[in-house]
Amino acid sequence: MPAPTPAPAATRVPEGSPLPAWLRLACAILPVAATAAIGSVATRSEIPGWYAGLAKPWFNPPVWVFPVAWTILYTAIAVALWRLLGAKPRTGPSGEGWWLALAAFLVQLALNAAWTPVFFTVHAVGAALVVVAVLLVMVLWTIRLTWRFDRAAAWLLVPYAAWVAFATLLNAAILRMN
Structure with a gap:
């Protein structure tokens, strides 16, 4: 009986991940x-x-910077999630620590999605400040939790944390000025 042929790399399940590579990629993107x-x-x-009519602080970047920055950050966030999804759960018998890292990742992503409509659609600058401050805490916690499973994924989130810290400061300044 001939030996089985290994699956192509694109369909092989990464070590520690129960998901095929294509599904893990879709779940990240x-x-x-x-x-x-x-x-x-x-x-x-x-x-x-x-937004154009708001008073803004001197450190407010030009409008074109935001889509450029977010495109780069969202790419890094998706890669970090892809890596986390492929990381081998190493904490506890059923990977509770990994599940906590994944839950924190998804919560911070939901807060990210919530901030923009709160700020821009509802024009609730004060409520948006609360959302972005909680988002910053969650991104930092996600980095800490992810570090145990995939350090590269954690490092990919560091520029995102810096940008969210900047956004928190900018949001606070806009609230104060308006």
């Missing part, structure tokens, strides 16, 4: 793409109108 789409829809009509 879809929630991040949905978050980006929510942000795009929420800001599109508000940037030239409502």
